[in-house]
Amino acid sequence: MKGLVLDSSALFYGKDLPSDFELVITPGVATELRRHDMEDRLDLLLETRVRVLSPSKHSLVRVISEGERTGDSRRLSSTDKEVLALALDLGYEIVTDDYSVQNLASALGIAFRGLEQKEIRSVVTWKAKCRGCGKVFDADVQECDVCGSPTSMKGGKR
Ligand SMILES: [Zn+2]
Structure with a gap:
């Protein structure tokens, strides 16, 4: 089964999560959602479709060093780095609208997609x-x- 790693923006703004993929988030994304009063949505997602997984240290180190090289690291939160590292571990695609996450994903050979929203696609x-x-x-x-x-x-x- 193919899978997607979701970042916080995908869960804040995403209307319909794609149905035929395994969906995972990182502990940092879960924390950000709780901080933004999205506890109910998060609990529902965790009961039904979404799993929380932590990335390996090895992948995190790779993301951090590649981020230094591309110049993206200053714009990335520790949660962003977790999302990238988890996608590396699993070979999954990232769902994000964050340009720096997308940029570093390209550099690391990670597939990504933006949110399925027309106004964002037209940018x-x-x-x-x-x-x-x-x-x-x-x-x-x-x-x-x-x-x-x-x-x-x-x-x-x-
Ligand atoms: Zn320069």
Whole structure:
């Protein structure tokens, strides 16, 4: 059975969770939902469709070091890193609308999808990315303001 790792945004805003996948979340995602008064929704999900799993240390270390390399690590919460590491462990796809999570997922060879919402799908996904430090800019920026390297175009996979 194929599976999906859901981040908090997928559970906050996702209307219908896809039906023919195994669904997993990390302990950090569960904590974020409780903190946002979504206890009832969380309990319902845990009783029915969603399992909570922790990532391995090995995968977390890989996510953290790849995040340093791409420059995404400062924008990622520890929960984001857990989500990425768990997807690495299981070989599952991530459901997220967080651009940094998507970016690091690409770098790590993890498949991802955005939420199934029209307004989000219509967002332009082209970005410029610094070839030196990995900082991501709007598509028209040619030179990095951090390290001065040229940028290259990068398209989000949707
Ligand atoms: Zn740079």
